Amino acid sequence: MRSTGHGLPGHLVDFVGALRRHGVSVGPGETVDAARVLAVLDMVHREHVREGLAAALLRRSGQREVFDTLFELYFPAALGAGVSEVDVPRVEDAEDGPVDVDALRDVLADLLRAGDNAALAELARAAVDALGSSGAAGTGVRGASAQPGWSAYQALRVLSPETLLAQILADLREGADDDSEFADEVRRREIRDRIAAFRKMVTDEVRRRSAEVRGRDQVARSAVPTQTEQVEFLSAHAEQLTRLRRTVHPLARRLASRLAVRRRHAKRGELDMRRTLRRSMSTGGVPMRPAYRARRPGRPELVVLCDVSGSVAGFSHFTLLLVQALREQFSKVRVFAFVERADEVTHLFDPGAELSGVMQRVLREADVVAFDGHSDYGGSFGSFAEHWGDAIGPKSSLLVLGDARTNYRDPNLTVLKRLVGQARHAHWLNPEPRRQWGSGDSAALRYADVLPMHECRTAAQLADVVEALLPV
CATH class of the missing domain: 1.10.150 (DNA polymerase; domain 1)
Structure with missing residues (x-):
């Protein structure tokens, strides 16, 4: 449209x-x-x-x-340079002279101290126009270019708003009635939030000015952030992974509500032909009142085997937090981590357990490394089968989390086939794109012949897969 x-x-x-x-x-x-x-x-x-x-x-x-x-x-706040009541101080008070950076930083400090967001927005526009345009030198001298362009990094590097924190706090302490450590920390966080807001104002202003030159659609393709649920696990940086973890409980609630709808629509079991034919005797053989078998919904046991090495740890962590949030859908959940060998870490994910830094605790407390710390799927499956093979039974669902990259070691398909044969259901969740399965040291296609493997690159994909696998 x-x-x-x-x-x-x-x-x-x-x-x-x-x-x-x-x-x-x-x-x-x-x-x-x-x-x-x-x-x-x-x-x-x-x-x-x-x-x-x-x-x-x-x-x-x-x-x-x-x-x-x-x-x-x-819906931009202005067009072009806009109109600002904040004057950019210049050396020798010349209109076209170089920017007086020290004086401009003093203006910025005053506005941050006062918390005047409207004036900070005007200052951001003026700073981008004076310091962030193409050709502006580190001293703040504005230059000319054939096609105008702007840089938020350049403007913020010259202003360095973070370095004003100590000065602003010192000024606030002088006139404060409360000089306790708590009040000081509150002021510190408030100023940091104002600095972060100013940095965003500068970035937004650069994006707006660039869109006027290059077009909104082109700028939007590169500047609009990816939605949290669309961020790929393997390429997510620390901040994105933190945001992902905050979406676990809302995602779990959404999945639980969908499951409740599915259960309401699946109250009746399969058609019971014998009882239906008996009922039809009273209507001349016409099955007017079909009979259905009573459903016996059971909550299966869940056994999770997760690779916690390298970048896969972010995917495993998010998935385990999601499983922990949905654990009421299962009668029992047991979690086993592995790198080169497997070890049980269920106690770290029990209800009420502290989940902050849980992956660091897994790597620190679990016996999962034997030699060099590189993933060994075959060895891990073997050690799991040797020590905890009886954890999987006819009521168990087995869930394997990992990218299936074996570092060219034996994938141990025989043991995995035996484990899958013991389970009621078995599935593998892989955070790598499907097009990369089987490339290099990936044994994904070989493992996919043993049990269903699902691509789960993002939280949205993971939610769809988990929703389909949840017991009704």
């Missing part, structure tokens, strides 16, 4: 299309609601418009960052 005109309604359609292209599901009903919001609100009050559109268009957690980034592109 794309509109090339038609005023504000067409602009809203373009904005909705951009949200859809970046994974935010927006239907016709939400679009109509957003149009009604714009008809009621005054466009001069930009933050009111932002919150109104967010309330109308967003239906799930984790979408706000994408929404805010696109909102800044489609």
